[in-house]
Amino acid sequence: MDPPSNSEQRGKTKIANPKDAIKFIQRLPNPGSQVSAGFPALAEEKTMSQVAISPKLAQLLSSSQELIRSTKGFMPPDEGTALAVSLFNCSASFGYPAVEIGSYIGLSTLYLGLVAQHQRRVLISVDHHRGSQENQQGWEFHDPILVDPVSKKMDTLYLFRRTIDLAGLNDTVIVVAADSQIYANSFREGIGFLFIDGGHSLEQAEKDYEAWVPKIIPGGCLAIHDVYPDPSLGGQPPFILYQRSLREGFRVVVSQGSLRVMKKDSS
Numbered sequence: 524m525d526p527p528s529n530s531e532q533r534g535k536t537k538i539a540n541p542k543d544a545i546k547f548i549q550r551l552p553n554p555g556s557q558v559s560a561g562f563p564a565l566a567e568e569k570t571m572s573q574v575a576i577s578p579k580l581a582q583l584l585s586s587s588q589e590l591i592r593s594t595k596g597f598m599p600p601d602e603g604t605a606l607a608v609s610l611f612n613c614s615a616s617f618g619y620p621a622v623e624i625g626s627y628i629g630l631s632t633l634y635l636g637l638v639a640q641h642q643r644r645v646l647i648s649v650d651h652h653r654g655s656q657e658n659q660q661g662w663e664f665h666d667p668i669l670v671d672p673v674s675k676k677m678d679t680l681y682l683f684r685r686t687i688d689l690a691g692l693n694d695t696v697i698v699v700a701a702d703s704q705i706y707a708n709s710f711r712e713g714i715g716f717l718f719i720d721g722g723h724s725l726e727q728a729e730k731d732y733e734a735w736v737p738k739i740i741p742g743g744c745l746a747i748h749d750v751y752p753d754p755s756l757g758g759q760p761p762f763i764l765y766q767r768s769l770r771e772g773f774r775v776v777v778s779q780g781s782l783r784v785m786k787k788d789s790s
């Protein structure tokens with residue numbers, strides 16, 4: 524079975540000059556949505572071009588640009604960059620683990636993992652690697668190449684591990700192949716940054732919220748993917764989580780495409 528398009532060669536390209544790295548970031552597609560990424564001054568929304576991306580962050584992302592481009596997944600470059608900026612800037616969370624629910628083949632993990640490695644903290648990436656409902660046969664996002672020919676089940680684990688290997692992130696990413704709620708029940712630490720991109724049914728999304736959001740430390744950040752205020756553009760469960768977070772002491776710091784990042788009240 525031919526694997527999907529992860530490049531076989533190691534994905535890192537060293538860019539010596541930070542200005543080249545910034546040019547790479549500026550070339551990323553921006554569908555015109557708004558980003559408000561000013562930490563700690565968060566009051567005003569800014570467009571992507573107004574966001575200050577530090578040369579260090581630009582260099583981190585550009586060093587793995589080939590791998591990012593060739594990894595299958597559900598994270599467009601502008602949203603991935605906004606996700607990386609959010610983790611980079613969520614200073615209250617430094618020293619605490621970052622947690623991702625929904626690794627798939629590791630595209631969002633690259634954006635988060637490169638930053639976490641720079642910050643010398645771990646990124647715990649949780650996925651049962653059996654695919655969500657929409658990844659199963661007969662559904663819109665099914666990819667037959669991801670079906671294990673023996674078990675006949677979806678299996679993204681080996682490709683996810685390959686992505687982590689190629690990115691040189693084995694010292695940073697803790698791979699958890701488990702159901703997110705089962706793992707949450709045994710996880711007692713505070714977390715600095717949580718990214719929710721797992722099961723997208725209302726039941727599953729609410730379970731993830733309830734299991735993981737209370738673990739976020741004051742001043743920590745919550746990122747939710749696939750937030751569509753307009754139901755004609757996408758399913759509503761992530762939007763429902765987003766609205767709930769605003770009622771429960773979070774405020775938006777980044778809004779890019781369907782990505783929303785909120786910061787937890789530090790009081």
Ligand SMILES: C[S@@+](CC[C@H](N)C(=O)[O-])C[C@H]1O[C@@H](n2cnc3c(N)ncnc32)[C@H](O)[C@@H]1O
Nearest residue numbers: 596597625627631650651654655702703721722
């Ligand atoms: C939309 S994909 C994640 C996409 C990924 N973040 C990316 O950037 O490409 C959702 C993932 O959530 C996983 N998932 C769904 N329900 C889960 C659950 N209850 N526990 C763990 N993982 C789950 C699926 O296996 C799938 O890989």
